[in-house]
Amino acid sequence: MEGKVAHDWRLRGQRYRLEGEECPHCKAKIFPPRDICPECKRPAKEPYRLSGRGEVYTFSTLNSAPEGFENYTPYTVALVKLEEGPMITAQLTDVAPEDVRIGMPVEMVTRKLRAQGDEGTIIYGYKFRPTGLGHAH
Amino acid sequence: MAERWTMHPQRPVGIIGYGSYVPMYRLPNTEISRIWGSGDEGGPIKEKAVAGLDEDTITISIEAARNALSRAGIDPEDIRAVWVGSESHPYAVKPSSTVVAEAIGTSPFHLAADLEFACKAGTEALQAAIGLVGAGMAEYAMAIGADTAQGRPGDALEYTAACGGTAFIVGPAEEALAILRGSLSFVSDTPDFWRRAYQHYPSHGGRFTGEPAYFHHIQSAADALMGEMGLEAKDFTYAIFHQPNVKFPQRVGKRLGFTKEQLEPGLISNIIGNTYAGAAITGFSATLDIAKPGDRILMVSFGSGAGSDASVWEVTEALEERRHKAPLVADYIARRVEIDYGLYVRYRSKILVK
Numbered sequence: 001m002e003g004k005v006a007h008d009w010r011l012r013g014q015r016y017r018l019e020g021e022e023c024p025h026c027k028a029k030i031f032p033p034r035d036i037c038p039e040c041k042r043p044a045k046e047p048y049r050l051s052g053r054g055e056v057y058t059f060s061t062l063n064s065a066p067e068g069f070e071n072y073t074p075y076t077v078a079l080v081k082l083e084e085g086p087m088i089t090a091q092l093t094d095v096a097p098e099d100v101r102i103g104m105p106v107e108m109v110t111r112k113l114r115a116q117g118d119e120g121t122i123i124y125g126y127k128f129r130p131t132g133l134g135h136a137h
Numbered sequence: 138m139a140e141r142w143t144m145h146p147q148r149p150v151g152i153i154g155y156g157s158y159v160p161m162y163r164l165p166n167t168e169i170s171r172i173w174g175s176g177d178e179g180g181p182i183k184e185k186a187v188a189g190l191d192e193d194t195i196t197i198s199i200e201a202a203r204n205a206l207s208r209a210g211i212d213p214e215d216i217r218a219v220w221v222g223s224e225s226h227p228y229a230v231k232p233s234s235t236v237v238a239e240a241i242g243t244s245p246f247h248l249a250a251d252l253e254f255a256c257k258a259g260t261e262a263l264q265a266a267i268g269l270v271g272a273g274m275a276e277y278a279m280a281i282g283a284d285t286a287q288g289r290p291g292d293a294l295e296y297t298a299a300c301g302g303t304a305f306i307v308g309p310a311e312e313a314l315a316i317l318r319g320s321l322s323f324v325s326d327t328p329d330f331w332r333r334a335y336q337h338y339p340s341h342g343g344r345f346t347g348e349p350a351y352f353h354h355i356q357s358a359a360d361a362l363m364g365e366m367g368l369e370a371k372d373f374t375y376a377i378f379h380q381p382n383v384k385f386p387q388r389v390g391k392r393l394g395f396t397k398e399q400l401e402p403g404l405i406s407n408i409i410g411n412t413y414a415g416a417a418i419t420g421f422s423a424t425l426d427i428a429k430p431g432d433r434i435l436m437v438s439f440g441s442g443a444g445s446d447a448s449v450w451e452v453t454e455a456l457e458e459r460r461h462k463a464p465l466v467a468d469y470i471a472r473r474v475e476i477d478y479g480l481y482v483r484y485r486s487k488i489l490v491k
Contacts, residue, residue, distance in 0.1 A: 016240040049242065071490070072190055093191055094161055110199045110240050111191040122227055124195060124236060133464045133472065 004116065008123055013047075015125035018108055020086065022048035029084035052108030053131070054082040061097040068114040076100050080128050094129040105131040143319045143365045144264075146271020151313025152450070153211070153277070154306040154459065156204020157422040158197050159409050159469035162187040166296050168478045173291040180296035181382040185410025187476060187484055188285045188300040194223045195233045197283040197415075199240045201304035204463035205279065206241055208314070209306045213241050216306065217275030218248035220265055222258025222282045222414045223302075224332070224339075226251050237281065248278075255330060256379055257440025258282055259303065259414040264446055266307040267317060277308045284413035289338035290487055297382055299410025301469075303418040314456040315425065315434070317448060319366050323358040324444030331442065341441075347385070350443045355379065355389050358445035359437050363393075366449060370394030373449075374432035377403035377420040379439035381411045402427050408470055414440075423466035428452045 013019035013033075020031030023044035028037055030044055037044040059078035062069075069075070076092040078100070092100060093111055106128035113123045164187050166180030174180070188197065198221050206213060219238040226233045234249040248269070252258045259282015266278035283302025288295035310316045329350035332339035342350075355378055363369065370376070376395045378386040383406055390400045403420035412419055417438040424434060432452040439445045482488050 012239055016236070017242050091191075094189065109196075111196050112193055113191070122193075122195075124240070127191065133468060 005121060008121065011125075015113075016110055018050040018052055018126055020048050020050055022046045029082075029086055031082070031086040031088055050082055050084055050086070052082075052126075054080045054106055054128070056092075056100060056102055056104045056106060057081045057087060058102060059092065059100050061100075078106075078128065080106055091127045092129065093127040107131045140365045142321045142361050144321055145319060146267055146317070148271055148273060149310030149316060150267055150270045150307055151310045151316035151453070152305050153308035153312045153314060154205040154207070154209025155303065155314075155422050155425055156201045156206070156208060156463045157301065157303040157415075157419050157466050157469065158200035158204065158283075159186045159301040159412075159419070159466070160188040160192055160197070161469075161472045161474050162189060162476045162480075162484060163473050164476055164478070164481045168481070169296050172478045173295070181384065182297055182407045182410060184408060184475075185297060185299035186301050186412070187481055190484055192300070193227045193285055194221070194225050194283045194302070195227055195236050197285070197300065197302045198223075198233060198237045198281045198304065201281060201283060201302045202237055202241050202279060205304040205306050207463040208459040209277075209308070210459070210462070211277060211306065211308070214244040216243050216247055216277045216279050218266060218269055218278035219243060220248070220250055220252055220262035220278070220280050222252040222254070222260075222262040222280070223284050224253055224255055224258065224413055225285045225287065226253070254444065255440035255442050256381070256411070256413045256416055257438040257444055257446055259418045260436070260438035260446035260448070261440075263305055263307070263418070263448070264320060264322060266305070267320065270307045270309070277306055280305050280307065282414035282418045284415050286411065286413045287338050290482070292338070294339070294341065297406070297411040299412050301409055301412035301419055302415035303422045305418070312455070313453055314459055315450040315452050318433075318451055319362060320446065320448035321358060321362050322444060322446045323354055323361065325354070327354070327443035329441045329443055346441065350441060351379070351381070351385055351439050352389055352392070354443050354445040355437050355439050356392060358447035359393050359435065362447040362449065363435070368449070370399070372433060373399060373435050375399050375402060375424045375428065376435040376437075377417055377424055378437050379417045379445075380404060380406035380420060381416070383407045405466065405470070419466060425452070425456060426460060426465040426467065428456060430454045430456065
């Protein structure tokens with residue numbers, strides 16, 4: 001449990017605010033942050049906050065969830081293509097699985113991802129919902 | 138009348154950004170009376186807002202805070218306090234405010250704390266933010282009131298206990314979209330509603346929540362503030378009172394001399410329910426959504442236990458240019474997915490699954 005707390009804590013910037021990196025050499029936007037640019041393979045450590053706007057590239061609805069997510073079924077996981085370029089995997093929220101479409105514009109929201117049982121921490125992070133009430137910036 | 142109880146900051150302050158959030162699910166009162174009442178007789182309101190499975194006071198606060206930031210247009214690193222008032226903080230020990238602050242991208246150099254005073258924790262946070270900015274200790278401070286209110290299944294409160302919240306950024310008056318003209322607070326030890334440690338649902342004093350609690354505190358606060366400031370009901374464009382239902386704010390408004398029209402824009406409990414610490418301030422937010430420069434607004438909250446914060450605001454030109462930089466309360470009200478009692482007990486974790 002303690003090791004998990006430290007792991008989640010390290011990820012709070014990217015989970016809460018979509019904080020990635022910008023490559024100082026080729027200006028590629030990087031998410032999740034990995035300190036090496038996947039485009040030009042050079043060091044890239046400059047923090048960069050992504051807008052949270054993107055569109056659904058593809059998706060799948062889960063009826064049988066992995067441990068910790070059982071309470072949320074059925075839910076949809078999507079590959080979201082962000083407007084700055086990176087593709088990220090995230091749950092969709094505030095939308096019925098049957099209403100999800102490829103190409104649907106979405107925006108980032110911060111939601112509860114799961115809780116570590118009744119006594120552990122509650123993990124918050126990014127999900128995406130259909131665009132329309134946008135405060136993504 | 139000389140001012141004795143009315144408070145003024147050392148320098149003029151106001152609201153430079155505001156934002157609300159209301160979850161999309163709605164439970165009609167007829168669904169609750171279908172299960173617990175005698176048929177299709179309805180209840181005190183039409184329907185209430187219910188949070189989804191992945192929402193809580195922290196996520197509601199984050200959405201409201203981001204909307205307030207969009208309207209304020211300031212760098213979040215310039216915020217020196219993030220205070221979240223709620224009676225449904227997700228943790229018993231561990232602040233909600235630090236999660237909210239990290240999510241909106243503040244610098245670590247700021248105050249953060251959670252406040253609790255039943256339904257007036259949000260306006261308490263606002264009073265504290267006024268004090269901090271008004272004393273010159275900070276340029277900007279954020280005050281939030283949000284709740285995912287609990288109601289015991291079958292209890293009278295279940296008809297109205299709802300989810301939602303609103304955030305304000307307080308700053309210098311010259312940047313404000315609504316300038317504070319005066320405020321005061323009126324509290325006493327009146328046990329009309331409470332929840333003991335480790336209890337899941339609150340208890341209340343039934344009819345005792347009316348005259349000695351809600352009406353006494355709101356009327357005392359409003360009378361003192363208006364009297365000391367030399368204002369009458371007719372001097373206000375709008376008034377917002379804590380709204381545990383529709384009847385109470387209408388009745389207290391009438392007693393204080395306000396018309397139905399003055400209350401109308403900010404009286405939203407019929408369609409979203411009682412959002413507790415978010416209730417009066419979300420009504421205020423809905424009123425700012427339609428207010429015009431020069432309008433004078435009275436807001437009086439009420440929190441059980443018991444107390445009221447009353448404040449007088451004057452709208453500036455800045456409101457009209459900032460209003461549409463974030464969704465209106467009406468936009469959230471229009472985003473509506475009706476659920477039945479079965480989904481409601483699932484979303485609000487009222488069934489034991491392990």
